[in-house]
Amino acid sequence: MLRALLLTLSVVAIAHAELCKPDAQNAFKVRISIKTALGDNAYAWDANEEYLFKAMVAFAMRRYSSKSTTQISNVLLCNVTDRVSFWFVVTDSSKNVTTVPGSEVEAAIRMYRNRINSAFLLNDKTLQFLKITSTLSPPVEPSTPVWLIVFGVVLCLIVAGIVFLIVSGIQKHKKKNKESTERDNLEEKVEVTLENGIPCEALDLKAGHINGVFAADDERFTSL
């Protein structure tokens, strides 16, 4: 009984070794960079993490092909290195000792890539499936380009400034014009009669006006 069990186990192991080896058919290499992604919060890669990985791949396969025949034991991991890189392959329980075609595995993983990444707190760059390309997400574009909004604000400020300056300039001009016409009107009232170029009010205020032509020759006249 025990011998039979050991024999089946060894057969299975050899079969597995045949199926999962580097560059085997339908096998994929995975490369994980935990320290790059998480820094100080990095967890160690051990057998439990491997179990989670097998579970996630099995989940993806079950979801993708919608048949619940894929078990965790169908996912085989091998050649785990210190880098944390390994090869994996998905076997088909219904057909003995064969692997699920690579295209199916690829499609399944692509569809649920996000779920697999989140399980390990990694992203497309730090959990790499070497032959599976990831679809790039388009950059987020807001409905109105931001620059148009900023441009609108700047333009409004400038137009407001120009209008303000022009209007204040016109108002200043009008005020100056009004002032100068007022001054002109005032002067017209002031300019009454002129005698010899001297307004009569000046004559009235002072007691006469000294005529400069005669004032110079003081000595010729006797003082009063």
Place this chain on the structure above:
Amino acid sequence: LSATPEIPKEDARPKWDNKFQYILSCIGFAVGLGNVWRFPYLCQIHGGGAFLIPYFIALLFEGIPLLHLELALGQCLRKGSIGAWNTISPYLGGVGVGSWVVSVLVSLYYNTVLTWVMWYFINSFQEPLPWSVCPLNENRTGFNEECYESTAVNYFWYRKTLNVTPDIAESGTMQWWLILCLATCWGIVYLCTIRGIETTGKAIYVTAIFPYLVLTIFLIQGLTLPGATDGLIYLFTPNLNTLKNPRVWLDAATQIFFSLSLAFGGLIAFASYNPTKNDCEKDAVMVAIVNSMTSLYASIPVFSVLGFKATTAYWDCLDRNIISIINEFDLPEESIMRQNYTSWISFLNSSYPEKIAGLKLKSCNLQEFLDQSVSGTGLAFIVFTQAIILMPGSQAWAILFFIMLFSLGLSSMFGNIEGVFTPLLELQIIPKSAPKELLSGIICLISFLIALCFTLRSGSYWIDIFDRYAGSVPLLVIAFFEVIGVAYIYKIKRFSKDVEWMTGRKLNLYWHITWRFISPLLLLIVFMAFVTLQMQKPPSYTAWNPKYEGFPMKEEKAYPPWVQAICVLLAALPCVCVPLVALFHLVKQKRRSKDPSFVPPEVFSCQGANS
């Protein structure tokens, strides 16, 4: 005898609110984009600290004397460039006209550079910055090919901003986003120069002082960045051997000359609004020294940031190599760090040379990254924007940087526009009753319409042409005639009396020697050397051509003959004004001398103009 009070003249010459405004305007005019993106580049390629020697010698014998000359001239004659030179001698009127033409040509293209700065500024409000990611191609399988092969920053500059054609002969259409930004820029210029120095005097407080604030902020930020010290050491390490190369002395002389914005007529216009009893000697020395100090001050943050960028590029290079090695040999993560990279490489090379060779690792050399020097628009729009992406809080840094560039350029634009505006105001192109706002509006509108040519897809090539031909040789010629005109036609004796009257002390021997002999000689030598160097190789330009085999390197192309003709025209037009106007006056004089009632005009004197 009249008892009526005198009505004060309404059209009295405008004047500065205070001396500080005047000094600030001169400094703002002199300190421009060149202080940030040309001086550090020259320092770097010409032996670092050693470049300061020819730079300061040029400042002493060329920069300060010419600056003092222009300021004293404007202050004494109290007229813009055309009026001032007409007053000195009608035969020299061409010098003023030449300055005016150069100011017009430079205003046209300078504001388009500000348009690009404005475009980047309004794009800096986006998260993430639009020049940090490549857009996807049509079927979303990868990135846009042009962007992928060059860098996202290059793509944003050449494709999204300029949308440049591969050849200058292909003009393409006008780019609507650039037209909008150009209209905004001319709107801002109109807003600030609407009433001449009344409005620019207020605006200059912001546009001249703000760049210093931002430079200080960048200085503090830059010095905290990793790799900043490498950049600074690289910049300032003097290499005295470079002084043997005459090219270095030529570059120092031209840099000082163009940096101080001499021969534009703008400085004459600024000084003409001064009271005549003002110490122009001290002003000139102050403005020149502040300009040079600003260049030095600006080169520190610029080179800290460039050092940071080079270090980051170096680390990226190392990291890429490390990842390839780790992946190839399946070594655990973080087994190879940057520090022990070289020892690991030598070990692996000895044990597995074929594997290492198969990896095609790039050699990472920090010196190589530091050597990648750029000047001009390349520095601001490609290199610096790339460095900004790497800093935390990139939007804020981008916004600050582009507002600083805009203020620097705007304060220089004020001087350019003043150099155009003041002579036109004096020539009374528009009737006296019309407001000043109309003239400045007409100037800005016409300039905007002409500058629309620069929004074509080949516009950046044309701006390079204007920069190289209209903004270089004519200025040297005009400055030469300025010095000769004042020293030998107006005569130094008269001029020194005028300056004495204005400053209140006797003119130093230094000014006599420099104005009479050293500056004209130096200008002549610089002009000859400059022209000889330009003529040595046929004029060519580098074009951005995605179909070129060496892409992303730029393709070197020669100018077609019709473009070369335009280059010659641009350089010759301002220069030819000088002999043309002299000839015109000679003919007029000959005709007048036949008229017996002709009275020769009286000899002009600075003091006489104001009594």
